[in-house]
Amino acid sequence: MKILAVSDEESRYIWDYFDRSAFEGVELILSCGDLCRDYLEFLATMLPVPLFYVPGNHDKRFIVDPPGGCINIDGRVETYKGLRVCGLGGCMSNNPAAAYEYTETVMARRAQKLRRAAKRAGGIDILLTHAPASGLGDGDDTFHKGFSAFRRLLDEFQPKAHFFGHVHTSYGVRRAPETYGETRLINACGYKIVDV
Numbered sequence: 001m002k003i004l005a006v007s008d009e010e011s012r013y014i015w016d017y018f019d020r021s022a023f024e025g026v027e028l029i030l031s032c033g034d035l036c037r038d039y040l041e042f043l044a045t046m047l048p049v050p051l052f053y054v055p056g057n058h059d060k061r062f063i064v065d066p067p068g069g070c071i072n073i074d075g076r077v078e079t080y081k082g083l084r085v086c087g088l089g090g091c092m093s094n095n096p097a098a099a100y101e102y103t104e105t106v107m108a109r110r111a112q113k114l115r116r117a118a119k120r121a122g123g124i125d126i127l128l129t130h131a132p133a134s135g136l137g138d139g140d141d142t143f144h145k146g147f148s149a150f151r152r153l154l155d156e157f158q159p160k161a162h163f164f165g166h167v168h169t170s171y172g173v174r175r176a177p178e179t180y181g182e183t184r185l186i187n188a189c190g191y192k193i194v195d196v
Contacts, residue, residue: 002195005186007191028049028080033166053072056091075088083196086128093142112149126159127162133147133151134146160182184196
């Protein structure tokens with residue numbers, strides 16, 4: 001399945017110079033968070049395919065005003081054309097009062113709950129998160145550190161792909177390896193078109 005993955009930075013190429021032919025064959029849009037509501041709604045309108053998203057740490061406004069035509073899969077497993085997509089939004093933080101910011105302990109509880117849903121679904125094909133997994137393309141500072149809970153999900157379910165964002169390529173942090181076990185790792189900052 002051809003997937004358009006987006007995260008963190010609105011692409012001028014897509015938004016200002018949209019050319020439908022450049023996205024021919026795309027069957028699903030995945031957003032890893034931190035994109036404005038208008039941009040997500042634009043994508044959902046211009047490409048007649050589902051758009052699944054997880055919130056990023058800058059998406060607090062989505063709590064009361066979510067993007068129309070888009071499906072929030074944070075904390076859920078959603079199936080589309082046989083592809084099981086598992087979502088966990090947010091990033092690492094020591095501020096438990098902030099929306100979409102979690103300690104490792106809290107994210108581990110969220111991942112454990114989602115693990116049960118993934119088992120009921122018979123596994124997962126795609127892990128969709130805002131932050132990366134620990135040690136797999138994350139940063140050194142607390143805010144851009146990845147979650148160990150995500151690594152445990154990757155170890156257990158071996159999905160085909162893990163899409164994430166949060167760590168912009170311009171930050172100069174270590175690049176994520178291309179794979180982890182059987183899983184392709186894709187930092188979706190900006191946009192990527194990927195066959196899964």
